Amino acid sequence: MQDLRDEELMCQYQKGDMLAMGEIMRRYKNPVYNFIHRLSRNSEETEDLAQEVFLRVHQYRARYTPSGKFSTWIFSIAHNLFIDSIRKRYWLVLWPRKEDNPDDPVEFASPTPSAAEESERNDLAEIVKRCIQGLPFLQKEALILREYERMEYEEIAAILNKSLGTVKTLIHRARENLKNKLLPYAEEIKGGYHG
């Protein structure tokens, strides 16, 4: 079972082999959980949503075709589920925010921590987290898939259902935003924050 590729496991699962399901869950529970945890601001719903992803894998298992990468498929499910959960909560905000369009000028969407606040916290991980969470949604998602899930641009494009060029721009923009916010902080740690 451990020797099988994800795609082969999924075929076994489709045939009703519940042990294959167990193995898939062992391989993907942490990546999926991590992904949703990073996207979500509410850590309580993370576990529930991540579990829901595997329920959907079960529900839609017949629709999976082995020609596609399994990781792409399961992360697409996670992506859609997360979008759904946001829509449920803010049902009026059904469309992506303006700044999510990579061709538009980018503004920082949410208030980011001021340097004074941060020097009090003095916790780089916390600042990284808050800066990433302050990114426009699609930039944030593309960056998380690239930096934390180590995915190639093609796979990210398939998960987000965007073109390769869009994904590239999203990631560049995300880095640009973060660089401006985080690098001064890194220099401050070294002892010289001016600003």
Add this chain to the structure above:
Amino acid sequence: MDKCHFVAQVNDYLDNQLAALAKARFEEHLKICPVCSGELERLSKLREQLKTWRIPEAGEGFESSVRNKIVAWELERGDEKMKIKPLVILVPAGVLVGVIIFLLVGQMYLKGGVLGKLRATEPIQLAKNVPAVQAPVKAVKSPLTTFEFAERVAVIGYSAGPVYKGYDSFSFAKMAGLSLGVQYPPQSEFFEEEYSRLYDNDFLLAKDNPLSTFSIDVDTASYSNVRRFLHNNQLPPRDAVRIEEMINYFTYDYPQPTGSDPFSINTEVAACPWNTAHKLVLIGLQGRKMEAQNLPPSNLVFLIDVSGSMQDYNKLPLLKPAFRLLVKQLRPQDKVSIVVYAESSGVVLDSVSGAEKDKIMQAIDGLTAGGSTAGAEGIDRAYEIAKKNFVKDGNNRVILATDGDFNVGITSESELLRLIEERRESGIFLTVLGFGMGNYKDAKMEKLADKGNGSIAYLDNLLEAKKVFATQLTGTLFTIAKDVKIQVEFNPAKVKAYRLIGYENRKLENKDFSDDKKDAGELGAGHTVTTLYEVVPSDSKEEFAKTDDLKYQQVTVTPSDELLTVKLRYKDPTADASKLLTRIINAKEETVQPSENFRFASGVAEFGLLLRNSQYKANASYQSVLERVKAAKGVDSDGYRADLIKLVEIAQMLDAESK
């Protein structure tokens, strides 16, 4: 800061997006361009910073929660399927009626609308219409298997209310629709199921070991458990397969006792289907049936495990409708108490009359699960209550419902068993109901039931609950004979060797047979118990392990046509002394046309041998099992035998796949 045209490529370079040639060129460029190399340094630094945000791993209960969600979804889906059924049937039916009306009206219109003419042509037109009007029905049927379709058709008129309502009038097909839709989560290494190692009984030489003694077993838990595995597309572990429990899961059609004894003894001899050189001997007991209204008053104590592990969908949520089935049948003279236990135990109801059904139902509905399990304290408390409300000459019984996961308090098995054994002396019987799957402590629960003068049933769906609490309620609740032991003496003149099929953990010492202090199995009202011996005729050339001849004693074999003698001891439920019954089977009784009972029981036994991959399976095959049980299915009004056929088919497929 200076600008560079190529700075946008730094990201591509970092993410390995450049083709080999472009990459090499860019690396050259990096060496001479401070803008780009500076950007690369900043982005690399950023990447390092990002790494500091770490996420804890998913919680420990993650996988089991997912499994629960899947089971819940499957259950819900089963319910939804049931709900849409009237629609599935009504729409084609409406179309059908419409087509008939359209054709008839068209007919009338074309032929001038004379009713007399219509009557004359009606049967012919209807016959002609048949293919047309059946079409929509076929269209519905196509995505379903025949079995599913039969189930769906059977459910016309089923209300969408909770499944337990109106239960009594349900047919098997409806219940199967509920239960078969459920996919159980898989068994994997982290599910700690416990089974005692079970070794097949060996062939014994009749000359060396003329006596075979065992206690009857009316438990059926093993069959339900085997079914659970097979429904999950897995062959069961061999130690989970107890053949006698599989055979005795089914009711056989033996005659009712005629004399004063509480049961009839029935015997049959025929060729052994999986090894035709051998004979198969069937010994069947039929307990006297009792009408529910004639039962003595009951003093029932429900002892319900409400620890956290019971909150799964197939535990407490299944227990509630199961107990409602039982409560429905209680009479005013019956008394019910409810004791619950988790971290500590508590009395929810103390001796409430069976007439107060609402009160009992409410108490059952109000149960919720949480906390850990201190089984022993609960058992103690339940027996106390049972003793306090003891009904003389009545049916005093503790009904323990648990997944057996006693993980707090006196959890050592021997201590628990000692506790139960002590309580048995007070005349209180114990019924153990096993719920759930993950931590189903089969071995422990069976021992509890054995020591408590009681029986065990494993409930995995409402169909099973119906069997235990409705169809066979009197048998579940009322014992007509206790300490029932069977001793068979084989005649070496006719029998070379024999093997008891199953009952591996029910064997007794020969001397225990007449020892009234030795505990044995109980027989419930209307229960049947079936035992099979595989017998090797005396003229066989087969060799078996034998003891050396004795020096000082000589065994002489008396010529006789008798094959064997069945001796049976039992006690009346309140008596301390046993009664003896005997029955002789003559070699000439062998039949070439065995009864339905014989063929079906031997089919189940053969199925068990295959599942256990027994060394004695000889020529056993799933095909021959199927042929025999299908032919011997009989009336099967409740559909239990049809269910077995499906299981054999699943096992056959799984077995073929595994080879």
